[in-house]
Amino acid sequence: xxxxxxxxxxxxxxxxxxxxxxxxxxxxxxxxxxxxxxxxxxxxxxxxxxxxxxxxxxxxxxxxxxxxxxxxxxxxxxxxxxxxxxxxxxxxxxxxxxxxxxxxxxxxxxxxxxxxxxxxxxxxxxxxxxxxxxxxxxxxxxxxxxxxxxxxxxxxxxxxxxxxxxxxxxxxxxxxxxxxxxxxxxxxxxxxxxxxxxxxxxxxxxxxxxxxxxxxxxxxxxxxxxxxxxxxxxxxxxxxxxxxxxxxxxxxxxxxxxxxxxxxxxxxxxxxxxxxxxxxxxxxxxxxxxxxxxxxxxxxxxxxxxxxxxxxxxxxxxxxxxxxxxxxxxxxxxxxxxxxxxxxxxxxxxxxxxxxxxxxxxxxxxxxxxxxxxxxxxxxxxxxxxxxxxxxxxxxxxxxxxxxxxxxxxxxxxxxxxxxxxxxxxxxxxxxxxxxxxxxxxxxxxxxxxxxxxxxxxxxxxx
Amino acid sequence: xxxxxxxxxxxxxxxxxxxxxxxxxxxxxxxxxxxxxxxxxxxxxxxxxxxxxxxxxxxxxxxxxxxxxxxxxxxxxxxxxxxxxxxxxxxxxxxxxxxxxxxxxxxxxxxxxxxxxxxxxxxxxxxxxxxxxxxxxxxxxxxxxxxxxxxxxxxxxxxxxxxxxxxxxxxxxxxxxxxxxxxxxxxxxxxxxxxxxxxxxxxxxxxxxxxxxxxxxxxxxxxxxxxxxxxxxxxxxxxxxxxxxxxxxxxxxxxxxxxxxxxxxxxxxxxxxxxxxxxxxxxxxxxxxxxxxxxxxxxxxxxxxxxxxxxxxxxxxxxxxxxxxxxxxxxxxxxxxxxxxxxxxxxxxxxxxxxxxxxxxxxxxxxxxxxxxxxxxxxxxxxxxxxxxxxxxxxxxxxxxxxxxxxxxxxxxxxxxxxxxxxxxxxxxxxxx
Numbered sequence: 047x048x049x050x051x052x053x054x055x056x057x058x059x060x061x062x063x064x065x066x067x068x069x070x071x072x073x074x075x076x077x078x079x080x081x082x083x084x085x086x087x088x089x090x091x092x093x094x095x096x097x098x099x100x101x102x103x104x105x106x107x108x109x110x111x112x113x114x115x116x117x118x119x120x121x122x123x124x125x126x127x128x129x130x131x132x133x134x135x136x137x138x139x140x141x142x143x144x145x146x147x148x149x150x151x152x153x154x155x156x157x158x159x160x161x162x163x164x165x166x167x168x169x170x171x172x173x174x175x176x177x178x179x180x181x182x183x184x185x186x187x188x189x190x191x192x193x194x195x196x197x198x199x200x201x202x203x204x205x206x207x208x209x210x211x212x213x214x215x216x217x218x219x220x221x222x223x224x225x226x227x228x229x230x231x232x233x234x235x236x237x238x239x240x241x242x243x244x245x246x247x248x249x250x251x252x253x254x255x256x257x258x259x260x261x262x263x264x265x266x267x268x269x270x271x272x273x274x275x276x277x278x279x280x281x282x283x284x285x286x287x288x289x290x291x292x293x294x295x296x297x298x299x300x301x302x303x304x305x306x307x308x309x310x311x312x313x314x315x316x317x318x319x320x321x322x323x324x325x326x327x328x329x330x331x332x333x334x335x336x337x338x339x340x341x342x343x344x345x346x347x348x349x350x351x352x353x354x355x356x357x358x359x360x361x362x363x364x365x366x367x368x369x370x371x372x373x374x375x376x377x378x379x380x381x382x383x384x385x386x387x388x389x390x391x392x393x394x395x396x397x398x399x400x401x402x403x404x405x406x407x408x409x410x411x412x413x414x415x416x417x418x419x420x421x422x423x424x425x426x427x428x429x430x431x432x433x434x435x436x437x438x439x440x441x442x443x444x445x446x447x448x449x450x451x452x453x454x455x456x457x458x459x460x461x462x463x464x465x466x467x468x469x470x471x472x473x474x475x476x477x478x479x480x481x482x483x484x485x486x487x488x489x490x491x492x493x494x495x496x497x498x499x500x501x502x503x504x505x506x507x508x509x
Numbered sequence: 510x511x512x513x514x515x516x517x518x519x520x521x522x523x524x525x526x527x528x529x530x531x532x533x534x535x536x537x538x539x540x541x542x543x544x545x546x547x548x549x550x551x552x553x554x555x556x557x558x559x560x561x562x563x564x565x566x567x568x569x570x571x572x573x574x575x576x577x578x579x580x581x582x583x584x585x586x587x588x589x590x591x592x593x594x595x596x597x598x599x600x601x602x603x604x605x606x607x608x609x610x611x612x613x614x615x616x617x618x619x620x621x622x623x624x625x626x627x628x629x630x631x632x633x634x635x636x637x638x639x640x641x642x643x644x645x646x647x648x649x650x651x652x653x654x655x656x657x658x659x660x661x662x663x664x665x666x667x668x669x670x671x672x673x674x675x676x677x678x679x680x681x682x683x684x685x686x687x688x689x690x691x692x693x694x695x696x697x698x699x700x701x702x703x704x705x706x707x708x709x710x711x712x713x714x715x716x717x718x719x720x721x722x723x724x725x726x727x728x729x730x731x732x733x734x735x736x737x738x739x740x741x742x743x744x745x746x747x748x749x750x751x752x753x754x755x756x757x758x759x760x761x762x763x764x765x766x767x768x769x770x771x772x773x774x775x776x777x778x779x780x781x782x783x784x785x786x787x788x789x790x791x792x793x794x795x796x797x798x799x800x801x802x803x804x805x806x807x808x809x810x811x812x813x814x815x816x817x818x819x820x821x822x823x824x825x826x827x828x829x830x831x832x833x834x835x836x837x838x839x840x841x842x843x844x845x846x847x848x849x850x851x852x853x854x855x856x857x858x859x860x861x862x863x864x865x866x867x868x869x870x871x872x873x874x875x876x877x878x879x880x881x882x883x884x885x886x887x888x889x890x891x892x893x894x895x896x897x898x899x900x901x902x903x904x905x906x907x908x909x910x911x912x913x914x915x916x917x918x919x920x921x922x923x924x925x926x927x928x929x930x931x932x933x934x935x936x937x938x939x940x941x942x
Contacts, residue, residue, distance in 0.1 A: 071524060072862035113790070116780045121848060123855015126780075142855060172793025179749045180796055180816050184638055287745045289632035289940070322569035331565070334622065337629040359629055386574070393576030397595060400525045405863045462745075 053413065053423065056250065060262045061234025064253055065413050065423055067241045069406050073142060075242030076406040077149040079157070080136040080414040082237075083230035085208040086271070086348075092218055094174070094210010095226055097130040101170045102223070103137060104128075108159040112166065115152060122148065132204055133347045134418045140407055143243045147252050153238070154256035157231055162224050171215060178209050186286050187355070190294040190457050197280050198296050198351060198455035202273040232263030237417050241410040271348060280455040283364075285462035290337070291358040292459040293367060296351035297449055299343055303420050307343065308432055309440040310448055314341040314352055315391035316383050316441070317374070322390070324374055325354070335362040335370060347419050351455075352448065364458040375449055382442035392433055399429055514709050515686050516881070518871035519701040520693035522864035528599045528694040529865045531872045532590040532606060532708075535687040536678075538660035539585040539807070545669050547662020551623060552675040553581035553588045558619040561608035565619060568605065577602040579609070583660045586806045587689075587876045588682075596695035603704055610683045611711045613676070620672040627667050634661070635940050638744065638751045639816070642917040645742050646753035648942060649913050650810050651733050654757065656803075663942065680718040685709040689875040693868035733757040737830075738913045739929045743920035744939035750822035750918035751814075754829060756908045758811035761804045761877045767890040768902035773802050774849035775841040775899075776833070777813060781848070783832055788815055794825045806878050811907065819918055823926025826914055830928065837907035840900030847896075854888040861885055 056064040088095050104126070106112045119126045124141035137156075139149045182188040192207050199205035209215075238257075240249055276298050286292075300306045318325040318341035329336040338357045344350040358367050383391075402408045417423040515535070541548045557579065558565040572579055577594035579602065590609060594602040634640040648657050662670070690708065692701040733756060759769060770778075777784040777800030788798040795815040803809035813833065817825035841849070861867050867885075874883050916923060920936050927934060 069524070071522065071864075072858050074858050074862055113781065113786070117848070120779050120781050120852045121855070123852055123857070123859065125856075125859060140859060142858060169790065169793040173789055173796055176749065176794065176816065176818055177796040179818060180639075183748045186636055288636045290629070320569075320573045322566065322573045327566065327569075331622075334625065337626065337633065357629075357633065359626075360632065390570075390574045390576075393595075394573055395576075397527070397576035397578075397593065400527050400595075401593065404525055404527065404865065 051409070053427075054246070055423065058233065058254070058257060060257070060260055061232075062253075062257050062260070063237040063417070064250075065237060065239045065417060066244075066246065066249055067409060067413070068243070068246070069241055069409065070243045071406075073144075073243050074140060074406060075143050075146050075149070075240060075244050076410040077139045077141070077146070077153060078136055078239040078407075078410045078414050079153050080134055080237045080239065080418045081230060082133075082235045082418055083135055084131055084133045085206065085210075086132050086203040087230065087268075088203065088206070090206065091214060092222055093206040093214045094208070095214075095218055095222065096135055097209055098171065098174050098215060098218065099223060099226055100128045100130045100135050100137075101174060102162060102167060103156050103160065105166050105170075106161040106163065107155045108161060109155055110152075115156070118148060118152065124149070131208055134415075136411075136414055136418075138407065138410070146240075146244055146249065150252050150256040154260065157233065157236065157257075158260050160227060160231075162220065162227065164220055167220055167223065174209070174215055175212065178212060178215065181209060182207070183212075186288050186292060186459055189284070189286070190292060190355075190459055193282055193284065194294045194296050194351070194353070194455055194457045197282055197457065198276070198298070199273055202271050202348060204273075204346065204348070204350060228263070229266060232265070233257055233260045234262040235265055237414060239410045239414040239417070241413070242406045273349065276455075277452050279451050281458070282456075283458045283460055286459040288459055288461050290360055290461065291362070291364040291367070293354075293356045293358070293364050294457045295354045295356075295371065296455045297354075298453040299350055299352040299448055301347055301349050302345045303347070304349075306444045306447065309436050310352060310444045311343045312388060312391045312395065312436055313378075313383075313441050313445050313449070314343050315394055316387055317341050317378065318354055319391070320394045324378070325356075325371070328374055329356065329367065329370055333370065334359055335367055345415070345419065364460065368456070372451070375451075378445050378449070382445070383438055385438055388436065388438045388441055392436060395433055396430060399433075513685055514688050514690055514705060516689045516872075516875045517702065517705045518689075518691040518868050518875075519696070519698050520691070520864035520868040520871075521695075521697055521701075522693065523695045524864075526596045526695050528594055528596050528692060528696045529868065530592045530603060530606070530693075531689075531691045531869060532610070533587045533689040533872055533876050534589070534682050535587055535689075535876070536682040537584045537586045537588055538658055539655035541658050541660075541662075543658075544666060545662075545674070546658045546666040547627065547660070548670055548675060548678060549588050550581075550583045550660050550662070551627070551667075551670050552679045553583060553590070554623055555615050555619055555672075555675060556609040556613035556679060557581050557590075558623070559614035559616050560605070561612045563605070563608070564614070564616065571605065572602065575602060579606055584805075584876075585656050585658075585660070585809070589872075599696065600704070603708075607708050607711055610688075610708070611715050613679060615672055615676045615679075617672055620675070624667060624670065627662065628664055630661060631664065638747065638917045641742065641744070641939060642751035642753045642814075642915055645740065645917070645937075645942060646755065646812065646913070646915040647810075649738070649740055649915060650755055650812075651757040656805065656807070656809050677718065680715070683712060683715075684717060685712045688712065689872050691868040691872040693864040733908070733911060734913070735911050737910060737930070737933060739927055739934040740913065740915045741920050741924060741927065741934060741936045742915065742917040742939050743936055744917055745919055747819060747917070747919040747922065749816050749818045750825075750916045750923055751816050752822070752826055752829070753812060753814055753915045754826070754833075754912050755810045755812040756911050756913065757808055758802055758906055760806060760808045762806070762879050763808075765902045765906060766802075767887060768894045768898045769802055769906060770853060770887065770891060771846055771849045771894055771899045772836065772841065772903050772907070773800055773811075774853055775845040776800050776836050779849070779852055783836070783845075784813070784815070784829065787828060787832060788817070788825060792821075794818070794821050798829075804873075804877060806876070819922040822916065822918060822923040823928060826916070827928040830909065830912065830914075833907070833912070834909040837903050837909045840903040841896070843896040846894075846899050850891055850894070853891050857885065857888045
């Protein structure tokens with residue numbers, strides 16, 4: 047955390063957790079509410095429900111008319127946003143310090159008094175369908191992400207897309223939406239994170255006033271979700287109207303809480319996570335076979351994927367790039383990273399960690415994420431110490447454990463031949479598979495599905 | 510030659526052990542010579558690929574080993590070298606950035622490789638509908654205007670970029686009085702000013718290099734195109750349309766900017782704005798819908814964006830044009846202006862909350878040619894603007910009859926639904942530019 051930051055945690059009788067930390071850099075305060083519900087809590091046929099519901103949380107409440115939530119926040123100059131991913135949903139309000147009470151009251155109201163009427167649900171359903179078109183149907187990377195997760199996971203809910211399948215978004219009923227709200231939106235399934243310039247005694251008083259009367263709810267027992275071990279490579283090729291080949295490779299990887307997660311994150315950086323990374327130098331600089339390469343280890347509650355994304359250069363194809371990737375992976379197995387290479391990756395990770403903690407929103411998000419996914423925000427504080435303890439032997443061990451060809455899934459987008467199109471095939475984004483994936487192609491995006499205001503790739507949405 | 514920097518800004522904060530710096534060099538994509546678009550970007554990236562005693566690989570290794578980053582970005586008005594480092598490593602990282610300024614290697618092999626790489630960035634843009642729509646819109650909003658020049662270049666202009674020309678451009682523009690330097694984070698004033706002074710001395714010691722071309726804006730004003738125009742960028746297998754609409758408008762230093770910011774906010778700057786309410790909230794037609802007056806040194810675009818499904822793209826375009834025409838004719842209501850004013854005044858602390866944000870605002874103001882503190886003081890100016898002032902500004906500066914509409918979509922899906930008049934629609938292939 048910030049160098050001198052003190053973080054305090056409270057728990058209210060109804061189960062609501064409050065995490066707060068002072069930051070007096072500016073007279074503002076970030077109020078984030080993290081709910082322990084995401085797309086993993088959905089069922090086949092109702093995918094996208096958590097995300098659709100997140101959109102509805104900006105609507106009418108028993109005390110506020112339609113649109114009033116946004117107007118109250120915007121009148122202060124404040125910002126509101128939300129995001130949903132596989133393990134969680136979180137809502138963020140950043141307001142001037144003088145409006146802290148307003149922010150808490152708004153959050154408490156929508157936690158318990160949301161009005162779910164048919165007309166706004168239908169309008170928001172259209173919005174989410176358009177969001178899906180923008181992020182998946184018409185976006186090659188979004189489409190690849192969706193196919194990768196659908197193919198890599200056979201049983202775990204990580205196999206379906208957080209934004210939901212189009213048919214499910216169209217189908218989900220108002221009764222299912224109301225049931226979802228009653229089931230998951232309760233103080234004992236939430237963590238309120240407040241970071242900024244505030245008086246702690248006042249914060250506690252306001253929180254108690256806003257949330258104290260909200261009843262806890264019985265939360266469903268979560269079944270243990272065990273994904274069968276993957277022993278054979280899975281692959282799919284998709285024709286797309288793109289200029290060059292793209293690949294997305296996912297290796298089965300441990301959960302965020304697993305001791306191997308951090309060493310594997312270092313391995314990902316060594317492979318493709320910085321400008322001097324092995325794949326960057328080989329694929330992009332030396333052989334010019336790719337125009338970009340990136341690696342990301344997903345920070346999920348359950349085991350997920352280490353993802354490597356590669357865009358091929360003109361005149362080079364996916365098969366050639368896969369061959370080079372295999373050679374580099376073999377080299378990493380045979381020639382473990384040196385002390386200098388590991389120290390370099392640790393330096394990059396340290397800077398990355400600090401750079402997420404430079405403002406009140408970033409601090410609140412880091413605290414909320416660690417509390418929600420790992421059950422204890424203090425894991426964030428331990429991060430720099432744990433990072434310092436990673437050794438080359440640790441990295442070599444996780445490379446051997448996880449970066450095995452039989453544990454990977456490969457999704458390739460290939461340029462399709464130009465042809466006439468008509469309305470009938472415009473919606474058809476599926477490709478031929480040579481593996482046992484969901485026929486209609488599921489996705490988990492590489493990034494959270496953000497709420498009604500924020501779009502990772504779209505200038506049409508406000509950040 | 511002067512050793513005085515054009516400006517230096519320091520924003521200390523020891524909240525984290527990080528320091529950020531921006532070094533902005535006056536002269537950006539708008540100053541690329543005609544036919545050699547992409548020159549500034551090319552020069553900046555070449556400088557990042559070898560300087561002083563380090564080649565590209567050594568620079569990358571050095572920065573990664575320090576956990577640092579140095580990147581180059583190009584706007585229409587300036588080229589900026591941005592760095593981030595742990596405070597304990599700052600001296601080495603800043604020195605490397607200084608090497609880029611005064612001792613760039615511009616190695617021929619890197620020049621040739623970059624010439625091969627840049628067209629692939631064009632491919633990536635063509636694969637991304639939103640980026641593609643913006644690229645076409647920028648080129649078509651006011652043809653002939655320097656801001657219509659793409660920072661990336663085109664396939665043909667990239668092929669004309671010459672290594673020696675790039676180096677000469679670099680040497681000409683890298684002079685102390687053309688540099689704006691900002692540092693923020695875990696650094697005190699004394700250290701920051703010492704580092705900036707050393708930079709200025711190294712730059713001054715190189716001597717002055719003459720300009721190769723006249724400034725691009727020498728020929729302004731460019732006549733803005735008249736009439737409504739429609740360009741459909743045909744791309745197969747689309748399910749929606751990425752729409753960009755707009756026209757040439759004002760520069761950031763124009764005295765009507767405070768009033769126009771209120772107009773922008775009421776129309777498409779908030780969730781409660783007209784565009785978002787009509788397009789998204791009432792009809793669900795698009796995930797996002799907004800507008801912005803581009804902040805630039807010279808007159809730039811007023812731009813609207815939305816991404817409706819293909820089935821409603823025509824209706825969405827027509828409604829947007831109607832809403833815009835209404836804004837120009839009648840302006841926002843008193844209530845809308847009051848609300849937007851409250852939003853803009855209240856929002857400033859969020860835009861200047863961190864040391865890095867404050868530094869970047871100061872550097873940007875200097876690049877855009879407005880007085881120091883202009884942006885952070887805008888709330889006071891906005892507070893003095895009346896609803897009548899906003900309506901007058903809308904009437905004067907918004908030109909709904911001279912809008913260009915760019916749509917990236919599958920032509921067969923939306924062509925007949927666009928609200929075009931005869932002959933005003935042009936269909937182009939998505940990879941034609």
